[in-house]
């Protein structure tokens with residue numbers, strides 16, 4: 001999807017936004033939408049090739065590709081330094097990078113548990129910590145953390161992921177309380193199932209090897225009658241990071257087609 005194909009409107013005009021995990025899926029849709037709304041965007045991803053491709057699509061004058069492992073402190077510092085050097089300021093951070101886990105609590109491995117917490121929780125902590133001085137220097141800013149419906153209801157065979165996303169919700173509230181007096185808003189999105197590469201193994205497993213059956217069984221859980229699109233989540237992220245949400249902080253938003261309303 002090119003920036004030109006996305007309807008723009010200047011809601012992030014003059015802002016510099018870092019989007020982690022922006023090489024594909026929700027992060028890619030969000031970085032593209034933010035740029036279409038006037039932001040200069042740091043397309044940060046573990047996969048340098050995917051980050052470069054998305055930055056190229058957005059356009060080199062508005063986008064910087066950055067290879068980063070959000071779970072690694074040195075890597076995060078280098079990414080944030082590069083962003084500040086290139087654009088001279090940082091106003092917004094979308095902590096979107098995340099990984100799934102596999103298994104009910106008695107089947108989950110310690111390695112899977114630790115990786116899930118390292119990327120989803122420690123990554124959110126490290127990236128947030130690294131940008132706060134930049135946000136304050138610019139007179140304030142906003143951080144958006146990526147939770148999941150898995151933080152709000154139990155999802156079968158997803159023990160580590162549910163726990164990690166629950167931690168992201170709790171961290172959001174803690175950060176919001178600490179940072180509000182310093183002019184920084186912090187919110188959390190909890191998407192329902194969005195059809196992205198991340199979800200394919202889960203959908204296939206749910207369908208006992210049959211992807212279509214996995215999809216059908218999943219859609220049954222969604223009153224709205226479909227799964228989410230990356231653009232559905234990007235639209236909510238745009239609002240929460242824009243000045244239109246100036247009075248919104250510490251909030252947790254399911255964007256889930258009614259899945260958690262039942």
Ligand SMILES: NC(=O)c1ccc[n+]([C@@H]2O[C@H](COP(=O)([O-])OP(=O)(O)OC[C@H]3O[C@@H](n4cnc5c(N)ncnc54)[C@H](O)[C@@H]3O)[C@@H](O)[C@H]2O)c1
Pocket residue numbers: 020021022023024025026027044045046047050068069070071096097098099100119123146147148149190191192193194195196197198199
């Ligand atoms: N897809 C869904 O149904 C869904 C639902 C709820 C929440 N989420 C959350 O939304 C976020 C994005 O999900 P998605 O479906 O777009 O995933 P995706 O797998 O399509 O994209 C995630 C991107 O993050 C990058 N990434 C992974 N580990 C990283 C790391 N350590 N450092 C930097 N980048 C890293 C990957 O390279 C990938 O490009 C995740 O936090 C996920 O948990 C997704």
